[in-house]
Amino acid sequence: xxxxxxxxxGLVQPGGSLRLSCAASGFTFSSYGMSWVRQAPGKGxxxxxxxxxxxxxxxxxxxxxxxxxxxxxxxxxxxxxxMNSLRAEDTAVYHCAKHHGFYPYHGFDIWGQGTVVxxxx
Amino acid sequence: xxALTQPASVSGSPGQSITISCTGTSSDIGAYSYVSWCxxxxxxxxxxxxxDVTNRPSGVSNRFSASKSGNTASLTISGLxxxxxxxxxxxxxxxxxxxxxGGGTKLTVL
Numbered sequence: 301x302x303x304x305x306x307x308x309x310g311l312v313q314p315g316g317s318l319r320l321s322c323a324a325s326g327f328t329f330s331s332y333g334m335s336w337v338r339q340a341p342g343k344g345x346x347x348x349x350x351x352x353x354x355x356x357x358x359x360x361x362x363x364x365x366x367x368x369x370x371x372x373x374x375x376x377x378x379x380x381x382x383m384n385s386l387r388a389e390d391t392a393v394y395h396c397a398k399h400h401g402f403y404p405y406h407g408f409d410i411w412g413q414g415t416v417v418x419x420x421x
Numbered sequence: 422x423x424a425l426t427q428p429a430s431v432s433g434s435p436g437q438s439i440t441i442s443c444t445g446t447s448s449d450i451g452a453y454s455y456v457s458w459c460x461x462x463x464x465x466x467x468x469x470x471x472x473d474v475t476n477r478p479s480g481v482s483n484r485f486s487a488s489k490s491g492n493t494a495s496l497t498i499s500g501l502x503x504x505x506x507x508x509x510x511x512x513x514x515x516x517x518x519x520x521x522x523g524g525g526t527k528l529t530v531l
Binding site for chain 2: 335337344345346347350359360361362395397400404405406407408409410411412413414
């Protein structure tokens with residue numbers, strides 16, 4: 301069974317940092333692109349960042365470019381999202397999502413349950 | 422880049438069919454065949470119903486189908502059931518190397 305399990309969320313002050321992880325299982329991890337997608341309370345879905353199966357190609361939303369870094373460790377079947385200079389507007393549930401192909405432009409086919417990030421003083 | 426345009430709400434009676442539209446531009450939906458649709462029940466994680474315009478992941482009912490014409494994608498749910506009541510979101514890859522979502526459509530089963 302394909303599973304994605306996020307962790308690393310929590311309460312952080314504005315300007316602080318967090319690192320999210322997503323434990324993947326049930327598929328050949330290095331063959332698929334992965335993305336992080338967030339959902340602010342009561343709002344819709346917002347794509348944050350994507351990475352190719354090899355980790356060489358990365359994409360970012362303008363809202364996080366220069367502050368967030370996506371990476372992956374294919375030996376651990378885990379993508380990461382390093383979030384720096386956090387702002388109140390980054391408060392959201394962060395989901396990792398698997399793409400149906402090597403690159404993060406293929407459609408999504410599996411989502412994780414999400415981890416909650418709250419940015420507040 | 423603006424979000425893809427979806428109707429805020431649609432409704433239908435059990436057994437009926439409904440269609441949700443998702444309108445973009447030639448820089449996203451019109452440029453690629455990388456449109457996905459996901460279903461989200463309140464308080465739950467999204468679940469992919471369609472990927473790459475027309476493909477259903479394993480386990481998704483064949484009552485769900487989708488298509489694309491020009492800059493508009495559509496999701497059709499036939500034989501509506503009470504469990505289909507949820508929010509539905511479309512998404513597409515863009516020429517800016519990003520992924521964009523629609524604002525979401527709330528489906529009410531009457």
